[in-house]
Amino acid sequence: MTDESVSSKYAHGCSGERSHADFFFQAGRDITNLSKKTIFLLHRLALEGSGSTAPGVNANKEAAKRGYEKLREVQELYCKLQPELLGDNFWRYQRQVSPGLQEYIEALSFAHYLDHGTLITFDEVQRTLTDPQGVEVRIIECTPSYCYSVQLDSTFH
Secondary structure (H helix, E strand, O other), rough: OOOOHHHHHHHHHHHHHHHHHHHHHHHHHHHHHHHHHHHHHHHHHHHHOOOOOOOOOOOHHHHHHHHHHHHHHHHHHHHHHHHHHOOHHHOOHHHHHHHHHHHHHHHHHHHHHHOOOOOOHHHHHHHHEEEOOEOOOOOOOOOHHHHHHHHHHHHOO
């Protein structure tokens, strides 16, 4: 094998790795943006909704319902990412995935709090990440993202 072919294989491998990282970076940004939009939606609906809901309808529950609907978009993105994050790839791309995951958990925990008046558990968060067949998407391998997100969420609400 020549030096040129070795270096071209290495360059091709590096560019493939880079495009994979870019894919996760963009997906993470999309998840972060959708989650932040959900948080702002929840705040707006919970604050404005108290006077505009029908009698007997709880504004917080109505806001949570709309928030859950918006978060389904994020859940669909995670379903698309899940096959790419199996095994060691989760740890390889954790820096690209973790910020979006934290924002998702913050939005989900806020919606859950508006709906139930309690903090969401780790297992409940994990159950929200399922594919269309109901199979859990194992994105959360450990609890720091969950704990950090819930801690941030509970200090601001």
